[in-house]
Amino acid sequence: MIHTVQLHEVSWxxxxxLGEKTDVAILPVGSTEQHGPHNPLGTDHxxxxxxxxxxxxxxxxxxxxxxxxxxxxxxxxxxGTLYVPQQIFREYVLNVALSAASHxxxxxxxxxxxxxxxxxLIEVAGILRRQHGIFxxxxxxxxxxxxxxxxxxxxxxxxxYHGYLVHMERAVDTLQNEKLGSVKITGISKLGSFDxxxxxxxxxxxxxxxxAGRTIVSTTATREKGEELMKPFTDExxxxxxxxxxxxxxxxxxxxxx
Numbered sequence: 036m037i038h039t040v041q042l043h044e045v046s047w048x049x050x051x052x053l054g055e056k057t058d059v060a061i062l063p064v065g066s067t068e069q070h071g072p073h074n075p076l077g078t079d080h081x082x083x084x085x086x087x088x089x090x091x092x093x094x095x096x097x098x099x100x101x102x103x104x105x106x107x108x109x110x111x112x113x114x115g116t117l118y119v120p121q122q123i124f125r126e127y128v129l130n131v132a133l134s135a136a137s138h139x140x141x142x143x144x145x146x147x148x149x150x151x152x153x154x155x156l157i158e159v160a161g162i163l164r165r166q167h168g169i170f171x172x173x174x175x176x177x178x179x180x181x182x183x184x185x186x187x188x189x190x191x192x193x194x195x196y197h198g199y200l201v202h203m204e205r206a207v208d209t210l211q212n213e214k215l216g217s218v219k220i221t222g223i224s225k226l227g228s229f230d231x232x233x234x235x236x237x238x239x240x241x242x243x244x245x246x247a248g249r250t251i252v253s254t255t256a257t258r259e260k261g262e263e264l265m266k267p268f269t270d271e272x273x274x275x276x277x278x279x280x281x282x283x284x285x286x287x288x289x290x291x292x293x
Contacts, residue, residue: 042098042100055139059144060097061091061096061097062132062144063102063146063176064128064156065079065084065147066080066103068110069116071185074189074193074201076116079105081148081193083149085197086146089269090276093273094273094280096144099135102131106124106149106155109232109233110235111234112234121155132145132163132171133169136163141170143170144174145171146176147175160172164287165289168288174272177268178265182252184245184251185251186256187252191260191264194257194260195261201256207253208250209240209250210248212247213247219247220247221247222247
């Protein structure tokens, strides 16, 4: 197995050689926000960084320093949550990517651990690809279909990567609220057919979060479940990263207007 290069751990002379060997870099991005009473606040950026390292180890792609604070205002009622405005987040990520590209990394793969960042990151990837001649794509760093924020699957992934930070004795299963005052909540962000700017506290007081009226379970999490989730997902992502490594940059960029 190749040992990945964490960019912040090498000197400038080593970084210069990296940019000559490969045009791909992984940029892990996450958040610092509540994840229930049992998971660390850094869950999203810790998972993004750990997963990036594993993929880097297997592909030889260097990993940039993790961006640990994202778009998390909806968790703000829970102590320790940090967040920045969307426009600041977009500009920050964009300029980190541009600075990496100036050293030869013209394919920037953004490994995102927080769903609230996704729309902004896709916008950044579009600006890089269409305006700067830099290929960029965004990946969520866990399989699709997890049943709830801080629920069994996410907690299990934490246990797999850094179990010493998880306190299972504090884990709780939480029935989600169904009313905003007298109005029925029909999803996480839905009042009937309306979308509304929801906060986590609208649905749950523990921070274990999911769709209205559902009980989100976290108490059944295990390290083994985390490994079962992440191993096949990792294999899939490694295969895709290898394809992107081999692809010619000009084939990946946006086509010009005719």
